Amino acid sequence: MDARWEKKFSYKLPMPNGPYKVDLHFAELYHDAVGDAVFNVSAEGQVVLANYDVLAAAGSKNTARIEQVATTVRDGELDLDFAATTYGAQVAALKVVRAGDVDIGEEPEIGQPLLGA
Numbered sequence: 001m002d003a004r005w006e007k008k009f010s011y012k013l014p015m016p017n018g019p020y021k022v023d024l025h026f027a028e029l030y031h032d033a034v035g036d037a038v039f040n041v042s043a044e045g046q047v048v049l050a051n052y053d054v055l056a057a058a059g060s061k062n063t064a065r066i067e068q069v070a071t072t073v074r075d076g077e078l079d080l081d082f083a084a085t086t087y088g089a090q091v092a093a094l095k096v097v098r099a100g101d102v103d104i105g106e107e108p109e110i111g112q113p114l115l116g117a
Helices: 054-058
Strands: 004-006 008-014 018-026 038-043 046-052 065-073 077-086 089-091 093-098
Touching: 004 008, 018 054, 018 077, 018 089, 038 065, 038 089, 046 065, 054 065, 065 077, 077 089
Parallel strands: none
Antiparallel strands: 004 089, 008 077, 018 065, 018 093, 038 046, 038 077
16 A cells, blocks of 8 residues: 655645545554654645544554545635644545435445555
8 A cells, every 4th residue: 555645735636616525545554653643634725634643543553544524615626735743644545526426436444454464
């Protein structure tokens, strides 16, 4: 598994205006102690995950964690911002579904150790 990991980074995704569900996929692959890597995530300028610690949320290292957040696009672009408060911010994958649309994608089990970990 590879993840994007930096002090601060953003995504600007062209999207039609409207409500969306955003699945943020995480797994702590490097740190062993809670509090070592803490960050904030904003969607459309609003903090949706504050002082987020993947290790604390997942319960153990190398364990997948998905956080679903809701947001509304009003300018034709979905803005997602990640900013570290300690060490670095990270995300392994993003999934964006327009709210109200049927999501036929297969989801991995949340909280299960990653294969090969």
